[in-house]
Amino acid sequence: MRSLRSTLITTFTWILVALFFFPILWMVFTAFKSEADAGSIPPKFIVDLTLQQFEAVFNRGMGYYLLQSTLASVGSTLIVLALAIPAAYGLSIRPIKKVQDVLFFFISTRFMPVAAIILPLFLILKTIGGLDNIVTLVLLYTAINLPIAIWMMRSFFSEVPLEIIEAAQIDGANLRTELVRVVLPIVLPGIAAVALISFIFAWNEYFIATLVTTVNARTTPPFLVSFVDGRGQFLAVLSAASTLAVLPVVIAGWAAQKQLVRGLAMGAVK
Amino acid sequence: MSVGPAGGAGPTTHLNGEEEDMTVTAPPPVGIDPMSLPAVAQKRKARVARRLVMPALIFSIILTQIPFLLAIVFSTLNWNQLRPDRIQFNWFANYLVVFTGPDFLPSLISTVTITGSSVILSLLFGLVFALLLDRSFRGQALARTLVITPFLVMPAAAALIWKWSMLDANVGMVNWALELVGLPAVAWNTEFPIVTVIMMLTWQYTPFFMLILLAGLQSQSREVLEAASVDGAGPVRTFQWMTLPHLRQYIEIATLLGSIMMLQVFDPIAIMTKGTGGTKTLSYLLYERAFIGLDVGEAAAFGVVTVVLTIVTTTIILRSLFSVFIEGGKR
Numbered sequence: 001m002r003s004l005r006s007t008l009i010t011t012f013t014w015i016l017v018a019l020f021f022f023p024i025l026w027m028v029f030t031a032f033k034s035e036a037d038a039g040s041i042p043p044k045f046i047v048d049l050t051l052q053q054f055e056a057v058f059n060r061g062m063g064y065y066l067l068q069s070t071l072a073s074v075g076s077t078l079i080v081l082a083l084a085i086p087a088a089y090g091l092s093i094r095p096i097k098k099v100q101d102v103l104f105f106f107i108s109t110r111f112m113p114v115a116a117i118i119l120p121l122f123l124i125l126k127t128i129g130g131l132d133n134i135v136t137l138v139l140l141y142t143a144i145n146l147p148i149a150i151w152m153m154r155s156f157f158s159e160v161p162l163e164i165i166e167a168a169q170i171d172g173a174n175l176r177t178e179l180v181r182v183v184l185p186i187v188l189p190g191i192a193a194v195a196l197i198s199f200i201f202a203w204n205e206y207f208i209a210t211l212v213t214t215v216n217a218r219t220t221p222p223f224l225v226s227f228v229d230g231r232g233q234f235l236a237v238l239s240a241a242s243t244l245a246v247l248p249v250v251i252a253g254w255a256a257q258k259q260l261v262r263g264l265a266m267g268a269v270k
Numbered sequence: 271m272s273v274g275p276a277g278g279a280g281p282t283t284h285l286n287g288e289e290e291d292m293t294v295t296a297p298p299p300v301g302i303d304p305m306s307l308p309a310v311a312q313k314r315k316a317r318v319a320r321r322l323v324m325p326a327l328i329f330s331i332i333l334t335q336i337p338f339l340l341a342i343v344f345s346t347l348n349w350n351q352l353r354p355d356r357i358q359f360n361w362f363a364n365y366l367v368v369f370t371g372p373d374f375l376p377s378l379i380s381t382v383t384i385t386g387s388s389v390i391l392s393l394l395f396g397l398v399f400a401l402l403l404d405r406s407f408r409g410q411a412l413a414r415t416l417v418i419t420p421f422l423v424m425p426a427a428a429a430l431i432w433k434w435s436m437l438d439a440n441v442g443m444v445n446w447a448l449e450l451v452g453l454p455a456v457a458w459n460t461e462f463p464i465v466t467v468i469m470m471l472t473w474q475y476t477p478f479f480m481l482i483l484l485a486g487l488q489s490q491s492r493e494v495l496e497a498a499s500v501d502g503a504g505p506v507r508t509f510q511w512m513t514l515p516h517l518r519q520y521i522e523i524a525t526l527l528g529s530i531m532m533l534q535v536f537d538p539i540a541i542m543t544k545g546t547g548g549t550k551t552l553s554y555l556l557y558e559r560a561f562i563g564l565d566v567g568e569a570a571a572f573g574v575v576t577v578v579l580t581i582v583t584t585t586i587i588l589r590s591l592f593s594v595f596i597e598g599g600k601r
Binding site: 006009010012013014016017020021022023024026027030039040041042043083084086087089090091093102104105106107108109111112113114115116117118119120121122123124139140142143146147150175200203204206207210211220221222224225227228234235238239242245246249250252253254257260261264 | 315318319320321322323325326327329330333334335336337338340341344398399402403405407408409413414415416417418419420421422423424425426427428430431432434435436440441443446473476478481482484485527530533534536537540541552553554556557559560561566569570572573574576577580581584585588
């Protein structure tokens with residue numbers, strides 16, 4: 001009786017999980033179909049699989065856009081780490097006045113809707129010639145990710161027992177060796193979480209990318225939208241492009257589920 | 271609790287005094303009380319700390335505050351992009367347009383409706399998934415991995431796939447499934463745009479709620495639950511009287527953070543509905559004003575009002591988030 005109920009719940013779980021995951025599964029499946037098969041109703045579950053959509057996607061230059069996405073996300077993640085680690089450490093070793101205010105300032109910049117400042121930003125970039133430049137995206141993504149990175153890093157630093165640092169100071173270690181040799185190894189998982197979250201946000205960002213880039217610095221998300229074609233069938237090729245676009249983040253997220261949880265909750269959940 | 275320097279007043283064992291529960295894991299410091307260090311050393315430390323924080327602070331101020339200050343300046347100007355030679359100061363005329371015009375209030379209502387419904391639905395689905403996936407069964411790890419995936423998928427890609435592959439009136443899988451069980455097809459994208467956005471957001475954010483709630487469930491003491499079971503409490507009563515109160519803190523954190531993220535929703539609106547049918551959220555309205563409209567001053571005024579509104583809302587949200595931390599710390 002008990003095992004029957006358990007089996008039923010497990011079956012129910014799998015049905016729900018399958019339904020929930022279905023759109024992604026269907027996207028990947030459609031990516032391997034021909035356009036004719038992809039657009040047929042009723043949908044075809046048994047088809048000849050083909051790689052022609054992926055070929056088409058790369059012929060339309062997807063490689064370049066993936067490269068731009070990589071530059072923007074890796075570049076901004078590195079700068080985020082370089083700025084956030086010292087800042088969070090500075091906010092953790094005691095006596096800066098008004099730490100709370102500084103923290104609130106940082107976090108409030110993250111929650112300021114980007115849409116509200118996009119016009120002045122756009123006009124500034126236009127004036128200084130910063131439009132359609134990958135460096136611009138790197139800097140903007142850094143600004144967006146920095147607050148959460150500092151917030152998260154601080155919560156990781158706060159778990160480092162103070163006496164470890166004080167001991168290092170008594171040993172005469174200067175600040176840099178103290179940070180690099182003593183503290184960093186302890187908070188390494190936290191740094192991984194921060195890097196992962198920064199990378200995900202930057203890789204998936206659409207709004208800014210679509211407005212401040214046109215050709216040279218265009219990243220993958222706005223490029224995907226260009227597959228929607230009013231004149232013909234595009235489901236299969238769109239699915240192929242989307243599959244490639246989501247792959248890096250999905251794999252990274254799958255590999256680092258534990259870090260993801262802590263990172264997403266900004267350290268609120270252990 | 272305190273965040274920052276006040277925490278250093280007592281013999282706290284941590285870099286800051288925020289997380290009192292940590293005192294359990296770390297023994298009290300032996301002999302070194304930071305406040306007993308000579309004042310000179312304290313001052314030196316403060317200087318070092320300030321030097322470490324400065325680069326990030328300056329970077330943030332330049333990239334976020336300068337555009338915002340400019341937005342404030344622009345918002346007081348009569349500036350039509352077709353007539354760049356005739357820019358004039360016009361006091362608060364643009365704000366008058368924001369508050370008396372027909373756009374702002376409906377957009378605010380759309381934002382609240384979409385965010386509110388998506389948060390509630392994501393919370394419910396997230397709770398169901400968390401409870402189901404907390405059980406141990408064959409393939410549990412795989413099931414969890416599959417369920418978190420929608421949150422990792424690029425929102426632009428997800429919106430495109432939902433719009434064209436799932437919800438399309440003719441070739442969409444959802445309509446095909448409806449017809450399979452004898453229900454009529456629905457023109458989702460044109461007739462119920464707001465439903466499509468809420469569906470898509472719920473699908474994307476359910477994993478986020480699930481992950482946080484699952485972390486909550488797993489932090490629950492097994493012994494207490496077993497004791498309850500031995501005492502004859504059924505699963506429903508155990509859930510109602512033990513699990514739910516324990517989860518409350520996690521539900522609050524997930525709801526607050528989820529709301530903050532969803533309040534800024536733009537991608538599915540731009541890709542799926544273009545603001546039609548009650549889906550013109552504040553982010554989309556601002557985008558429209560800035561890039562389709564030609565009035566720089568008005569667009570800036572809409573932006574400034576939205577920022578003030580958002581900062582007020584999120585500050586309230588964050589303060590209550592802190593109170594969640596406080597309660598959690600005192601436990």
